[in-house]
Amino acid sequence: MGGGFTVLVWVLVAFFVWGGVATVRRYRQRQAAWESGLTARARVVRAWVTAQAVNNTVRRIQWHEYDYTTHDGRAVRFKESGGPRDRGQGEEVLVYYAAHEPDKATASAPQPGKDLAGTVFVLIMLVVGAAVLLSQWASLSGV
The missing domain is CATH 2.40.50 (OB fold (Dihydrolipoamide Acetyltransferase, E2P))
Structure with missing residues (x-):
């Protein structure tokens, strides 16, 4: 596969990581607000x-x-x-x-259980999305 495709894959992986970080950050902010x-x-x-x-x-x-x-x-x-x-x-x-x-x-x-469940769900979806993307990239590029 071409270098442009590889760059795109890693940009998308970075997007998944950014989404995970943002999700965890907002979860922690809400928990801090509720617990204060x-x-x-x-x-x-x-x-x-x-x-x-x-x-x-x-x-x-x-x-x-x-x-x-x-x-x-x-x-x-x-x-x-x-x-x-x-x-x-x-x-x-x-x-x-x-x-x-x-x-x-x-x-x-305050709904800490519901908030945690939503956060975990989003994180699982992001990990699955990144894993599928990387596995497809690996199989297409012969890595």
């Missing part, structure tokens, strides 16, 4: 939906942007995906945050 015991009332500043096409299927992703003030008086604004579709601009919600990363807050109620 710090909460605040936040206001929904903006709500919107993005569309993502995967295998000719459109997937809608709900986004919200929140404003809140930490217990020590810092104003914080953050964005989060995956919230309820009926949550609208101006609505007040409870957010969980860690003192060392208030901009990595979450408006999701």
Whole structure:
């Protein structure tokens, strides 16, 4: 196989690794926010939906942007995906945050088991995808 194909394979593997790192990072941020015991009332500043096409299927992703003030008086604004579709601009919600990363807050109620299961599922899919890609590359290139 040509050098360009090999480069593409490794770029895709790097994408899988980046996805895994980002997934674990967000999982750890949410856990830290839930375990900190710090909460605040936040206001929904903006709500919107993005569309993502995967295998000719459109997937809608709900986004919200929140404003809140930490217990020590810092104003914080953050964005989060995956919230309820009926949550609208101006609505007040409870957010969980860690003192060392208030901009990595979450408006999701604590569900550590569900969050862990989702994280593990995503990681398994990324590993399987990378393994299939590398095995196909190896068989096509004769490695």
